[in-house]
Amino acid sequence: MSTERKLGSQELQPEEQGVVDYLTAHPEFFDQHPELVSRLRVPHDSGDAVSLVEKQVAVLRQQNRQLERRLVDLVEVARSNDTLIDRMHHLALALVNAGDRQELLAGIDEVLRARFSADEVIICLFSEQHSDAGQLPARVVAPDDPGLSAFRNFLKNARPQLGRLSTEQLAFLFGDQAEGRVGSAALLPLGADARQGMIAIGNRTKDHFTANQGTVFLERMADLIATALARHDDRRHRR
Numbered sequence: 001m002s003t004e005r006k007l008g009s010q011e012l013q014p015e016e017q018g019v020v021d022y023l024t025a026h027p028e029f030f031d032q033h034p035e036l037v038s039r040l041r042v043p044h045d046s047g048d049a050v051s052l053v054e055k056q057v058a059v060l061r062q063q064n065r066q067l068e069r070r071l072v073d074l075v076e077v078a079r080s081n082d083t084l085i086d087r088m089h090h091l092a093l094a095l096v097n098a099g100d101r102q103e104l105l106a107g108i109d110e111v112l113r114a115r116f117s118a119d120e121v122i123i124c125l126f127s128e129q130h131s132d133a134g135q136l137p138a139r140v141v142a143p144d145d146p147g148l149s150a151f152r153n154f155l156k157n158a159r160p161q162l163g164r165l166s167t168e169q170l171a172f173l174f175g176d177q178a179e180g181r182v183g184s185a186a187l188l189p190l191g192a193d194a195r196q197g198m199i200a201i202g203n204r205t206k207d208h209f210t211a212n213q214g215t216v217f218l219e220r221m222a223d224l225i226a227t228a229l230a231r232h233d234d235r236r237h238r239r
Helices: 014-025 034-039 052-097 101-115 146-157 167-174 216-238
Strands: 120-126 139-141 161-163 184-190 197-203
Touching (some): 052 101, 052 216, 101 197, 101 216, 120 167, 146 167, 167 197, 184 216
Parallel strands (some): 120 139
Antiparallel strands (some): 120 197, 161 184, 184 197
8 A cells, every 4th residue: 555544653634645646756855945844843762862963953953043143143243234334424424524613513403303213402511701602503601500510420420321310400401391202312522531521412312312322332433523523613713
């Protein structure tokens, strides 16, 4: 009899018998579809013991899953880096093409809003002189302004800070009604020891900026902006 109605001692259902008949007639099936082999579960007569081949297959499957996850992570990192490079490129163009200090600050504000998901941008410059404060797209604040006490740790560390701001910090930077507009923010110190000032980039989403995000890119960005500001300040003082 070419086709058995039983496989071992187990009665086969009609659809199962159809599979058996097809595989019997096409023994090359798994050669043509090797990807299906990894999905098969084949019991062994050794009871609870696991054969060496089965163990090797299990290990290879686990390694394959790990490699797939690593590949996905690498692709995501590459995409993220491309985005960061594009943002830095546009920022660099704004810094280089600015003709004066006012144009420089306006360019920084525009790029941060357009390229860095900024719903609110505040450029806060520290200076004792407020003569041109009304003409600049920035806030000019005295270094001893009492409102800066809310930023004592940030200014002392002079490193980018990401996450949710305190009520005092929000009010100083964005106004009394800021809690409904700014859920999280990135603070960038400008210059050595944050002597030039700081930039606040606000986003409506509470977890858009978080404390566990990296700050290397923000540090490089702050350095570029601080250098451009210092260059325009020197040019203005020489006139």
